[in-house]
Amino acid sequence: MKEFEVSPDISDPRLFEEVEGLDHEGQTFSIPVIVEKPLALYLNSREIVTMMTIGDYPEYLAIGYLLNQNMLSPSDQVTGVEYDxxxxxxxxxxENEADFEDKLKKKIQTSGCAQGTVFGDVMEKFEDVALDQAAVLKTSWIYELSRKINxxxxxxxxxxxxxxxxLCEGNTPLIYMEDVGRHNAIDKIAGYMWSKGISPKNKIFYTTGRLTSEMVIKTVQMEIPILISRSGFTAWGVELARQAGLTLIGRAKGKRFQxxxxxxxxxxxxxxxxxxEEDRKHQRKGSQ
Known part of the structure; x- marks a missing residue:
């Protein structure tokens, strides 16, 4: 795959709109803001969840969500994805319908923003994943990836x-997805990987968001052995990463990382x- 084979389309007028207001000096201004909209996801005839999303790549988001919630396995035969x-x-x-009634009854809310919902036992499948112990992360790749992505x-x-x-490989960013929730962005990548038959071998996952339990669980379920973020950690995120043998790197900004x-x-x-050090123009907020 080539560098940034998939990346945000900043020219898509559906993704943002102009709003007007007054600033601290009482001056009028007009700025572009991101658009978020509901997306109802159905698996066959069953309504699963309504997500708030920016609306790009809905098919990949749907597939990735179902994969990361263990409602769809890589071996399941998908006969179609329809978006209206x-x-x-x-x-x-x-091809075959499945009964998720028990999982729907055990729905819990996670620390993810904007509809970060997990069904059933969040540890299902997690403990059985064996991450590639031979995977390598060169520190030069961390610096290069941060610079290219930012x-x-x-x-x-x-x-x-x-x-x-x-999604990255070595020092090359491959697939770049954005959304109002980081879990949506990671699900889009999971769906893209599944749809295109992309292997997690030798892959690195980079995110701008916090390294929470949800982000760690989804990365491990995707069998990606390395997760990097510009932001910080939660205690459970660290605990789960150590349990799974996931390389977890946070606060990766400029020359620094942990x-x-x-x-x-x-x-x-x-x-x-x-x-x-990073140009101030390209700095992101660390609290994302």
């Missing part, structure tokens, strides 16, 4: 109020003092 923009509905059809045209740089997730799990995969091949 006017009705704001996406339907995933499979300078790539994005909805964040255009309008803000959005999260980004990027690794709290999977340190054996790190190869220190770059001099931090030779790394330039």
């Amino acid at each position: 923009e006017d009705l704001e509905v996406v339907i995933v059809r499979t 300078r790539q045209p994005s909805l964040y740089l255009k309008v803000g109020a959005i999260h980004g997730c990027v 690794c709290v799990s999977g340190i054996d995969r790190l190869e220190f091949d770059a001099d931090p003092e030779a790394v330039m």
